[in-house]
Amino acid sequence: MSAVPQQSELFDDASTERRFSFVRKFVERQTLGALGAAAILVMVVAAAAAPLLAPYDPLAIDFAAMLTPPGAAHWLGTDAFGRDVFSRIIYGSRTALEVGLGASLLGATIGAVIGVASAYFGGRIDFVVQWFMDILLSFPLIVLALAVVAILGTGAGNVVLAIAVPMIPRCARVTRSSALAIREMPYIDAARAGGFSHARIILRHMLPNVMAPYLIMLTAFLGQAILLEASLSFLGLGVQEPTAAWGLMLSGAAVDFAEKAPWMAIFPGLAISLAVFAFNLFGDSLRDALDPKLKTL
């Protein structure tokens, strides 16, 4: 094989040593990003170990304890139904990660495949795909999401789709520019000459080389996805009660009782902000480390 682009070295199975030192260097140079990564780790642990960490059942209604301020029994207070806010926030991280991760993985992956394939085939296929991506891009995020929810209905699965759809063209556009550079590489032509199928070339040879922009888009989207889920829930179109979800916790009773029981709105809002913040910090630093020239929009 002729010269392989440098980025794929990071993902070569043989170079564990190199990966470890990369991580160490990352923490040293990109402290903010490392902090972000740490916060993300906390979130993941909370989501995974929710049943162990949460002091109460997030769905358990306790009218006797409704609207209690933060205190010994309920660390972050209770909501209008007497449900423990802290437990709901912990379980809410599950929903956030499920929806956020699901939507951004789906959106970024489909987008990457489309972008790379479009660059690979070039010519008319590229033109038509780009045209369709441009059309999707012209819709504001929330418009597409509203349309998808209106068609498919509410609920976690449909929300994931609703958030993934606007992300596809954005990722496609970015990965396409990276893929265009790779397409000119001689080893791609060699692979064609060797009789490899289109699919194999795209998936095995080109996709791995757009890992950098892909990862960056992924982390950027994760934050966006969590925010978009919160907006949709606020509008009543996202995840539904009685599921614990941060955006859902911010709507309805939280707004009504904002003055009397501000903890209902403050903590979920903080949780969302911190999560998105962490993902953005991490994503930024990842980009700085991998490819500072990459301008993501």
Add this chain to the structure above:
Amino acid sequence: MPLTKYIIKRFLLMIPTLIGVAVLIFLLLRVVPGDIVDVRFVSQGQFAPQEVLQIERAKLGLDKPVWQQFTSWMWGLAHLDFGVSMWTGSPITEEIKLRFALSLQLAVMATVVATVLAIPLGVIAALKQDTWVDYAVRVFSIAGLAMPSFWLGIVLILVLLIFFHWLPPMVFTPFWVDPWENLAQLIWPALAVGYRYSAVATRMTRSAMLEVLREDYIRTARAKGLWLRLILVRHALKNAMLPVVTVIGLEFAFLLGGLVVTEQVFNLNGLGMLFVEAISHRDYTLTQALVLLVASVFILVNFLTDVAYAWLDPRIRYR
């Protein structure tokens, strides 16, 4: 290829994109369950006889086959006739005009706020890269991206009410009628929205500045002395501005119709609210017109920036 040819080519490309948007929104709306007659007469739960529903559908042209509805709409568009709102019966241009002034003003004010924040902060962060100043700016701008805008809005209004016992005006007064009332209402959402959009622009300014500052001629000049550096910062800024202006322009396009949640929180009679109402009413004509409007602005801004880039960097014309 010469610039004019590129401009013409890109201009012509706008048209199929717009048509694509029109087709997509038309189809999407028809796929969504329920139509305006259902919303009007059935959604309250009271029973309305089938004849009533059929009369109303016929009046709105909803009983005709889909392709016919599409062609008559497109025909109207070709004559710049956007039709009437299915919900109120008034011409769509009127419905949009009413909200357009507010949305436009808000978009402009938010953009001003974003620019005033972004450019100085981005430049400073770039000049002082990797120092605590840089970190502080990055944290500040990412915080803007991270906070849900409606949450920020709720908190803002609460702060105003609790600490200042004051509430922004609830009804929109155009700027030329009473500038103080007008600004008193719009400054708060402009700040909330502007802060959020400054985040993207700050990051873009910073990275664009960083790139320009790395250029050889800049580095040579820097080695030469302080006062020269100041002049060159201005030069660097000019060259870095293009991507920044691009980002600001694109965000502006989305500000026009995309502020759905902000408008709800601040109770603004803008295009975003109109859009949500149109969709929940299944007002096909109005929704289509709104989407086309926002998409056109976006596509136009894209076109202008592409032309600007092509003018500066001729290699792009061959892509």
Add this chain to the structure above:
Amino acid sequence: MRTDQRRLAIVLLCTIFAVIPAAAQEKPHYGGELVFTVPSEMPSYDGHREQTFGLIHPIAPHYNTLLRVDPNDPTGTKPVGDLAESWTVSPDGLTYTFQIRKGVKFHDGSDMSSRDIKASYDKIIFPPAGVASVRKATYEVVESVEAPDPYTVRFKLKWPSGAFLQSLASPWNFIYSADILAKDMHWYETHIMGTGPFLFVEHVKGSHWVGKRNPNYWDKGKPYLDGYRALFIRAHAAQVAAVRGERAHIQFRSFTPADKETLTAALGDKIKFQECSWDCVLLVAINHTKKPFDDKRVRRALSLALDRYEASKTLSKIAIVKDVAGIQVPGTPFATPPEELQKLAGYWPDIEKSRAEARRLLKEAGVPEGFSFTFKNRGTPMPYEPMAIWLIDQWRKIGLNVKQEVVEPAAYYGVLRKPDAFDVAMDFQCGYIVEPDLDIYKFISNDKNPDNYGYYTDRVLDALYEKQSRATNVDERKKILREFERRVLDEEAHYIMTLQWHRIIPESSKVHGWQITPSHYLNNQLDTVWLSESGG
């Protein structure tokens, strides 16, 4: 005698919760502009074809109706004359003759006479092709409307109807000008021209509606206000903020208990509240065509699981619901006495006993522990959301695992109309006047009433409905209604009633002369309302 006692109870139930010092009732002052917020905007101006309060609140002051519900009666059940001065009913109950007021002028100066009333009612009851009249079905009983002389209107009925006067008091039946209707039946969809206490000034879409005093109003001395302004404010928080910031005096639909606390804390004695039981209720529609809900034991169990009395205390703090009720609004003439109510399934005072019985019934019907079904709910936050959360929690307590699926309001009734599209769903009913004929019509067999989303046929129930409708004696009617209620809520458990909605109206202490009723469609002509300079 008993009616007077009941009246007293009703007045106590619908009392002004005044926080102002007990000032003596003053004489009405003239002047001032009443500002109120409206959460919804009307699609057209024609009351004969729209169903939203977003039309009534800003537009009702421009019109009169033939009869209206007495604006000073807290029960909202008494029809009094608006444009009608007096009326007589023939002994066989088939002919209603109304004497019309003289000297009433439309806002354009033309005289109002009986032909205008006939033309308006012809439009409602016998709409020509192409004209939509959503209440046509209510007036199936009418054979014809005649105007034998300029100040007499005669309705001829096909069969006697005890509730006919109430139906004529509908706030939607605006009286339009016959001349205008003759020229263009659709004119009133986009224009305003009535006989009411206020003239139309302007409507800025998405923003506000303004009306000003009609100096030539037929009710001399009224209205008291110089005018009114309706602000269209969709977001609830923004409405509360408007009242709190004293930019609006009142809102005519309802605020939540949380709002009441906020406003009281913020405004002290500058705000007062009127509260009342509301003629609106959320019901659980159980699809009888789906197993296991065709088994009445399962349906009874669903109702037995609900601790309504506890919910009345707790949910009323966070949602616009309060009273535990049967098929009529508590405090109204045909409401269920508490002793009777407690005998119905789901209303027993001992909830443990109730739930044990529910579990037993489920077991007997073969429903396993942990049985799961989907509950469909309408995507409107208040009070649908808290009510669903409560229902799901209560059903959990008898071993049922219920998931909620929320459907967008625009598509919601489309779903309910397909009998294979849901198992159990949230339904609702709102009336403009408390009258059994109108309120319990919902429960009769689905082939007679397509609005019955239980999809059942129950001829016994249908017969009871007819019987109570034709009952001439009030006590006899009450007895039949109790039988009806027992069958629909207890024996067959066809539908499940949750809690009665509770109306909380915030009023600036400057506002006087407005009386709350159980319906948010009533008492919006604003002719009795006046503003004082300062609170009190």
